[in-house]
Amino acid sequence: MKRLDRLSRLGRLGLAAVAAVLLTGCGVRQSDVIEAGAPATVTVFPDAEQRQILFFVSSEGRLTPVAGGVFVDREGEYDRKVPGQTALMMLLAGPSAQARAAGLHTELPRAAGHIGMKSGTDQVSVRVPVAVRGLGKTAVRQLVCTAAHAEGGDGTAEVTVAGDDGRLPAMHCDA
Template sequence: MRRGRVLGALLPLLLLATGCGIRSTDVVEVGDPATVEVAPGAQQGTVLYFISSSSPGGLLPVVRQVDDPSATSSSGTGDDGRSRGKQLALLFMGPSRAERKGGLRSELPMSSDQVSVTTGQEGIRVRLASGVNQLSELARQQLICTVAYERGQGTTVTVLGTDGSIGPARCSV
């Protein structure tokens, strides 16, 4: 009886030591991780960032459908300051009626001021014909994230206004 108990106690250890016949292998590289487009539809419109109380970071990307997608999105090879200016004009007009009903809002002032956008080695520069230092942090991020969306998270954006500048900064969303 005692011999059966000892054998029963040693059996699990023996199985663990032999590994049940499974050999170990090295790590097998299979490529880059999968990517998912979170805000699809940029080809049919433009992405704008508005404030949402239901979003953890406070901002929510919104795909705004436009009649002429080429008017608001630029190609990956170059940057068209006029198209970004049109994109920012949509941002400064604020959320649409349907977007407001969905709980979105903007802290950017409604403005029809001239906006110019240029791209250089130091990042994207946005020049407004109004002050920028009085903008709240959420309003600043709305502007920075909307401009930086097409170029990616690491893009730096500098916003110049009549009373100074913001940045260079990155989108925090």
């Protein structure tokens, strides 16, 4: 009987301990929201006016945007807008060694010579020193998408490409 009384007493003590824990909660008091200011911001890459998006081709044959063409002044500050002609020269020079190592290539022939570019609000005209009529669809899209994103564009501009053998119909970047 003494043993049964001892178990009952232990059971009651256990129930009392569980009830005490449940009634006191976890000990964290409720508080108001504490304002800590705006979220932290970090410049991961320069903005659109200081870099250029070039379009190369992945190993699966898909058009792939690659950020490049960052201009830095002598003090290490990003200070100039990337001219569209420079972006197209970079595109015609082909992907960098780092981009090639990542599996990117170009469908465009290497070319050197004068590149012309005129851009307006929603239209871009480019002249490249290659024959454009015989280029494949992917090569043309590389030119069109790079030109549509040139000089901080958002890629929605209508692009007309002209080359050594004539002009292609105006088109949009559908990448």
